[in-house]
Each structure stands twice: as C-alpha cells, then as structure tokens.
Amino acid sequence: xxxxxxxxxxxxxxxxxxxxxxxxxxxxxxxxxxxxxxxxxxxxxxxxxxxxxxxxxxxxxxxxxxxxxxxxxxxxxxxxxxxxxxxxxxxxxxxxxxxxxxxxxxxxxxxxxxxxxxxxxxxxxxxxxxxxxxxxxxxxxxxxxxxxxxxxxxxxxxxxxxxxxxxxxxxxxxxxxxxxxxxxxxxxxxxxxxxxxxxxxxxxxxxxxxxxxxxxxxxxxxxxxxxxxxxxxxxxxxxxxxxxxxxxxxxxxxxxxxxxxxxxxxxxxxxxxxxxxxxxxxxxxxxxxxxxxxxxxxxxxxxxxxxxxxxxxxxxxxxxxxxxxxxxxxxxxxxxxxxx
Amino acid sequence: xxxxxxxxxxxxxxxxxxxxxxxxxxxxxxxxxxxxxxxxxxxxxxxxxxxxxxxxxxxxxxxxxxxxxxxxxxxxxxxxxxxxxxxxxxxxxxxxxxxxxxxxxxxxxxxxxxxxxxxxxxxxxxxxxxxxxxxxxxxxxxxxxxxxxxxxxxxxxxxxxxxxxxxxxxxxxxxxxxxxxxxxxxxxxxxxxxxxxxxxxxxxxxxxxxxxxxxxxxxxxxxxxxxxxxxxxxxxxxxxxxxxxxxxxxxxxxxxxxxxxxxxxxxxxxxxxxxxxxxxxxxxxxxxxxxxxxxxxxxxxxxxxxxxxxxxxxxxxxxxxxxxxxxxxxxxxxxxxxxx
Numbered sequence: 109x110x111x112x113x114x115x116x117x118x119x120x121x122x123x124x125x126x127x128x129x130x131x132x133x134x135x136x137x138x139x140x141x142x143x144x145x146x147x148x149x150x151x152x153x154x155x156x157x158x159x160x161x162x163x164x165x166x167x168x169x170x171x172x173x174x175x176x177x178x179x180x181x182x183x184x185x186x187x188x189x190x191x192x193x194x195x196x197x198x199x200x201x202x203x204x205x206x207x208x209x210x211x212x213x214x215x216x217x218x219x220x221x222x223x224x225x226x227x228x229x230x231x232x233x234x235x236x237x238x239x240x241x242x243x244x245x246x247x248x249x250x251x252x253x254x255x256x257x258x259x260x261x262x263x264x265x266x267x268x269x270x271x272x273x274x275x276x277x278x279x280x281x282x283x284x285x286x287x288x289x290x291x292x293x294x295x296x297x298x299x300x301x302x303x304x305x306x307x308x309x310x311x312x313x314x315x316x317x318x319x320x321x322x323x324x325x326x327x328x329x330x331x332x333x334x335x336x337x338x339x340x341x342x343x344x345x346x347x348x349x350x351x352x353x354x355x356x357x358x359x360x361x362x363x364x365x366x367x368x369x370x371x372x373x374x375x376x377x378x379x380x381x382x383x384x385x386x387x388x389x390x391x392x393x394x395x396x397x398x399x400x401x402x403x404x405x406x407x408x409x410x411x412x413x414x415x416x417x418x419x420x421x422x423x424x425x426x427x428x429x430x431x432x433x434x435x436x437x438x439x440x441x442x443x444x445x446x447x448x
Numbered sequence: 449x450x451x452x453x454x455x456x457x458x459x460x461x462x463x464x465x466x467x468x469x470x471x472x473x474x475x476x477x478x479x480x481x482x483x484x485x486x487x488x489x490x491x492x493x494x495x496x497x498x499x500x501x502x503x504x505x506x507x508x509x510x511x512x513x514x515x516x517x518x519x520x521x522x523x524x525x526x527x528x529x530x531x532x533x534x535x536x537x538x539x540x541x542x543x544x545x546x547x548x549x550x551x552x553x554x555x556x557x558x559x560x561x562x563x564x565x566x567x568x569x570x571x572x573x574x575x576x577x578x579x580x581x582x583x584x585x586x587x588x589x590x591x592x593x594x595x596x597x598x599x600x601x602x603x604x605x606x607x608x609x610x611x612x613x614x615x616x617x618x619x620x621x622x623x624x625x626x627x628x629x630x631x632x633x634x635x636x637x638x639x640x641x642x643x644x645x646x647x648x649x650x651x652x653x654x655x656x657x658x659x660x661x662x663x664x665x666x667x668x669x670x671x672x673x674x675x676x677x678x679x680x681x682x683x684x685x686x687x688x689x690x691x692x693x694x695x696x697x698x699x700x701x702x703x704x705x706x707x708x709x710x711x712x713x714x715x716x717x718x719x720x721x722x723x724x725x726x727x728x729x730x731x732x733x734x735x736x737x738x739x740x741x742x743x744x745x746x747x748x749x750x751x752x753x754x755x756x757x758x759x760x761x762x763x764x765x766x767x768x769x770x771x772x773x774x775x776x777x778x779x780x781x782x783x784x785x786x787x788x
Contacts, residue, residue, distance in 0.1 A: 110577035112527065116551055118577045159768050187452065188636050195762070196536040198556040202639060202760035206773045211456055211636035213564060214760070214775075216538040216556040224553060228568065235575030237450035237458045296528050296551035299542060420542035420554070422535065428499050433546045435554075 110234055114328025116295045116321070123290040123445045124233045126226075127240065127283040128179025131398030132171045133374075133390075134249070134275030140375045145398040146276075147174050153250065153275055160250040161199060167246040167277040167390070168193070168204030175242070175279040175397070186210045186281060187238035190225035192217055193246050193389055194273075195255065200246050210242065218418030219314075219343050220297070221245040222278060222393040223437035226414075229282045230291040230439075239283070246277030247388030256307070256423060269309040271345045271371060271387035272380075278393030280401065285445055289404035292447070293329065293440035297321040299420065301433040307426050310387055311348025311371070314417040317434035318344060319355040322415060325438050326361045333363045335448060337409045340400060341436075342392035342416030343371035345385030370395035392416040404443050411448060412441045450574055454668025456635045456661070463630040463785045464573045466566075467580065467623040468519025471738030472511045473714075473730070474589070474615030480715045485738040486616070487514050493590065493615055500590040501539060507586040507617040507730070508533070508544030515582070515619040515737070526550045526621060527578035530565035532557055533586050533729055534613075535595065540586050550582065558758030559654075559683050560637070561585040562618060562733040563777035566754075569622045570631040570779075579623070586617030587728030596647070596763060609649040611685045611711060611727035612720075618733030620741065625785055629744035632787070633669065633780035637661040639760065641773040647766050650727055651688025651711070654757040657774035658684060659695040662755060665778050666701045673703045675788060677749045680740060682732035682756030682776075683711035685725030710735035732756040744783050751788060752781045 113119045130147045138149035148170065155163040155170075168191060176183060189208070192215035193200035205212055217224040225243035232238040250260060252273040258264035282291065300320050304313040318341055326332065333339060333356075344352055349369045356363050370392040371385035396414055403409040415438040421430065442448075453459045470487045478489035488510065495503040495510070508531060516523060529548065532555035533540035545552055557564040565583030572578040590600060592613040598604035622631065640660050644653040658681055666672065673679060673696075684692055689709045696703050710732040711725035736754055743749040755778040761770065782788075 110572075110575045112576070112579065161764055161768065192554075192556060194537075196764060197534075197558065197760065197762035199760070199762045199765045201556075202773050202775075203765060203770065206639040206641050206760075209638060212639050212775060213568070213636055213777075214532075214556040214558075216532060216541075216554040218537065218554075228553070231575060231577050232450075232571060235450045235571060235577075236452070237571050237575075239452065296553055298549060299546040299552050301546050420537065420539070420546075422537035422539045424501055424536060425539045425543060428501065430543065433542050435542075435552060437553075 110231060116324045117293055117328035119293045120234045123285055123292045124230045124282050125286040126289045126401055127281045128175045129280035129397040129401045130171050130174035130178055131278045131394040132167050132276055133394050137274055137276050137374060142374050142399055160248050161195060164200040164246050164248040164251050165204035168200055168244050171277045172242060172244050172279040175281055179281055181281060183208045183210050186240045186242050188213055188232060189242040189244060190215055190228045191244040192221040194252055218420055219387060219389050220416040220418030220435050220437050221389045222396055223416035223439050226439050227294040227437055233282045240281055242281045244279040245389040245393045247273050247390035249273045249275045266383055267308040268383055269347050270383045271310055271385050272382035273388035274386050274391040276390035276394040278397030280397055288443045289401050290442045290445050291439055292442050295321050295325045295438040297436040299433045299435050301431050303431045305431045309347060310419045311345040311384055313419050313432035314434035315344055315348040315351035317436040318352050318417050321436040321438050323359045323361055333361055333366050336366055336411045336413050338368060338412045339363055339366045340414050341369045343387040344369050344417060345371040347384050404441055407443050410443045414439045414441055450571060456664045457633055457668035459633045460574045463625055463632045464570045464622050465626040466629045466741060467621045468515045469620035469737040469741045470511050470514035470518055471618045471734040472507050472616055473734050477614055477616050477714055482714050482739055500588050501535060504540040504586050504588040504591050505544035508540055508584050511617045512582060512584050512619040515621055519621055521621060523548045523550050526580045526582050528553055528572060529582040529584060530555055530568045531584040532561040534592055558760055559727060559729050560756040560758030560775050560777050561729045562736055563756035563779050566779050567634040567777055573622045580621055582621045584619040585729040585733045587613050587730035589613045589615045606723055607648040608723055609687050610723045611650055611725050612722035613728035614726050614731040616730035616734040618737030620737055628783045629741050630782045630785050631779055632782050635661050635665045635778040637776040639773045639775050641771050643771045645771045650759045651685040651724055653759050653772035654774035655684055655688040655691035657776040658692050658757050661776040661778050663699045663701055673701055673706050676706055676751045676753050678708060678752045679703055679706045680754050681709045683727040684709050684757060685711040687724050744781055747783050750783045754779045754781055
C-alpha cells in the first residue's frame, strides 16, 4: 500500500526500483559539462526527421527504446507508459510512442512532466496495477521556440531572464523492488500563481510552486534539507533558483549547499550563452536519466529529492493577459530501500 | 491491491466508489435530448467570462465545485485532481483549477480524458495514495473551432463526417468503497493509427482504438457484450460507431443493441444539425457525469462499460502530413461492488 504522510506526501510502504533509464540530447547539450553522462548525443538536431516536431517524437521513441535495451527489456513487458511534452496536443509523445505497442497514458505537466510521469509509474507498480511502467518526456529548442516565442528565422532578442529549451529527453522503466535506485516517496504539487506575467521569466513564475511543494514535503516527512545529498530542481534557472533559496530560508528550511538545478547544470551558462540557464521537459529528464540515476545506482549519491517544475501557461493565455501558474512535483529517490 | 487480468485489464480487488459527480453544458446542449439530466445548463456560452478559453476554465472550476457540493465535500478533502482538456497546454484545466488548492496532475488524452482521469483517480484511491481523488475535463465548441479548424467568423463549411464539439464538462470524486456507483475494472488503451488523415472524420480515426481496447477487455475478462447493460463509447459519432459495430462483429464480439455513443445521445443529430454527432472531452464527460452515473446509482443501469476515445493529432501534425493516432480507455462501472 501507498501511505499518505501529512498533507501532500505519499510514502511507498514497499519502494519500487528504477530498473533502467536512458537519456538523449542534441548538439548544444553535447557540448555542455554533462556531455559524458548522456546515452545518446546527436549532432543532427533533426534526428534524421523532416521537421523539428518529428525530431522530438524521434527523441521520445529512441530514448524509451534505449532504456528498454539497457535493461534487457522488451516493450511487451511494460504495462503502461506515462508520457507528455510541451507541444500542442502533446504530439511529441503520441507520435513518438504510437508504434511501441505499450498502453499509453498522456500527461500534460509542462516541464514538470519527468517527475509527474515517474510518480504515476511508481504508484501503479507499487499497487500492482502495472508489473512494469515507463515514464518518458522530451523537449526540443526549435519546436518550442516557434510554438511559444518567435519563428527562429526572426532572430528574436533574448532577455537576461530567459532560459534555453533543452533539445533532449529522458526515459525510465519502473519495476517492483529490486536494485537501486529506488523511489520511496513523492509529493504531487499544488498550482501556485503569484501573478508573474513575463513569459521570458519562467524561473520566477515557477519558484513559488517549488517552494510550496518542497516546504510541504519537509513538514510532512519531518526531515531537513541536510538529510539529503542533493535537492535537485528541474529548470528554475538562475532567477528561479535564487528565489527558491531565499524563500526556503524564509520558510524555515534553508537549503544551504544541497540545492542544484538541472537548468544550471546542463550548460555552461556564460560560455554557451544561455542567459538564465536551461529549461524544457527534456532538461530535467535528461539530467535525471543521464546523470542523477547513474550516481544513485553507484552509491555516489544516496538520498536525492528530484523536483521538476512546470509553467502551465500557453501563448493564448498570455495574450489574454493571464499570469503564469506554476507547479512542482517531487520524488524522493534513494540508493537504499530502507527509510531515511 | 489492483490485479492485472490478461494483457491490458486491471481489476480492483476492492472496488472504489464514485462519491459524487456533476455536469455542466452550454446552450445548444441544453436544447438536446439529455437536457434534464445535467446539473448546470448555461444560456451564456461565455459563462460570465471575457473569452471562450476562460469560459472553458470556468466550466472546469464550477463543475468540480458542483460535484464537491453535491457530495457534501470540501476541496481540502480531495488529495489529487486529474484533469485535462483539448486546449494547447491544457489551459482549461490549469486556469480552471488553479485556485482550488488541490494537488494537480495534468493529463492529455484528448477526448479520452474523462476515462483516463477516472481510471487514475480510482487507482490512486484503491492503493491508498489518495483518500479521495477527483477527475475533471471539459471542452468548448468555440475555443476548439478556432484552435483546430477556422475562426468562427470565417463560416467554414462542415462535412457530413464532422462532429460538433460539446460545450460542457464533467467532474467526479472517487473515494473508498461505499455506495454505488462503483469502479471495478479498467483498461488503458494502446495508440492505434490505421492511417486516417481526414481531420473532419475523427470517428473514423478513433474507431480502431476503440475496437482494440474493447476486444482486449472482453478477452482479458472472458466476458461477452451481453453481460453489460450498456457499452458506451465517448464520441465516435455516426461514422465511428458504425465502424466499431462492424469491426467488433468481425473480432467475434458483436455488440448487438448494447452499444450507445455519447456523441449520438447528447444532440438530436438532425434537428440540431450536428452532422455525424458530437465530440470533445466535454461530450463523454457530461453524458457520464450527468446521465450514466445517476442511472447506475439508482440501479436503472447495473453494469456499464464506459470507453472514451481520443484523437491524438494536432493542427501541426496534420499540416506536416501525419495521420491521426487514436486511443481508447475503458472503465467498468457497476451498481454492485461484487464481481460480474
């Protein structure tokens, strides 16, 4: 049974294992500091396809395929796949996974999708509803730019608070308790909206949701930030990370040196000219499935809080004068199956 | 524990109860044959808002609020809400539910969302991950037309296979086993794509997915169509329903008179000039939460298979020459908590 703990946290009485995982990134990401950790680094941002949207679907397909291969698994062994992306109607996922033959549950969590999908996959495995369950997501710089901002050819100016959408994806397959890494606890986030309207400051818009979920998790579990080796946010970037640290201190949970943000890890921010850092579903997905899960498996990291954040607006809602609602879902990952 | 049965079906060893439900529809739907069954029928398709997208958010908010009220529940008692809609980045759900203060898991299942959300809500309640969980979805004729087809002012011609997007929504709250109606079994669908490219023939595009899920369910459970009072598809409309019946007969599971389609129930097709029937997430949601669950509660229906179907394309994928992938998720609802 899963057990509710406090207001928002769910504890798995018997943890589940992440049996396998894989990551894919594009050219720019393959020139960044985490390059050695990714399974596939493509120098062709079209990934052999004719459009960027099809490239993004190909990222989803090939990344899940790679995760299955690495685990010695076949698609037929997976009972459900949770997947989503940023594209209108989530076509990255639907077209990417349509030929896999795995029962499909589509999600929309914006850049929180890696955490949302991993949470639901873990819960279904733990309950017996699925023997094995997969979680997949992706983003693509070029498909995101033309959908959310400007056609690339327009050469729009970037603001200092803007973040660079990662071209990449991550996939993992969850199964019953076995070897590390383990999923032990999770928290589904509330939608938080403090009125930020600047579509070029997603970090600022998402930070309140991150603070809400993370604070509630510490309260629910009666733990402190320094009991974790790493508290990893998805893509708050420079602006959102600073806000998170300030606000968590004010909430009585100072993060100290434990905090890192996938959006600040994947690129060399100054060298690679990405302004406030990286973003996109593929940012936290590739960093989790490329870098973090491997370190957890090896025991180089022991207790990790992975919290992916999402901005739930659309160009239409922004054009209609709306502010940007944020959300953050948290997963407690561990090298050990026993309680903290 | 949930138990896997056959290839795609999940059986809840202890069923869950749908504690409460509510439906909302717009003006045209309030003039149709199911009008007396809906909780809220608005004569103002703007629902008091300034844009159609905001109207759709208001449908989600007020329908969930109504379901809570009818059940004597407060938002604070609900541990998670699963919601999605057809709008880009699912803004109907995010903006509609942002002030509810309920942990939020966004879905994208196109018109299959009512089944997908109800399945996940039921699984989380059954496993103990949620004490109570809600499922919500909506659609709006005007927001859908301008996003997927033409600006309304353009006065585009409709084809005979086209379906009319319902303005409306449905919400239900699931809790531990109590009174009827019960959720006893479910099947998550595979993505099926037989190459239909006509965006004005969604029924045809979705029928293969409906056949796939429904056939597999009968095989997995070793049951026959005539063991159910009603086999209710979401929005196959006239064309898709005919295809479903023909193909199910070929698969060895003739549906006979048990089949009905929400897209053919909600409007008087000829009188109300809706061509091949109705569609949209709000179609199956309002028919389920307005008409079907009430009949199950009263015992006027005993065993119902509710299967909502979705077309997972986008205008972009169609412009890029892609065909339309379909999906269908199935829920076995019952008036009795014991096995069939």
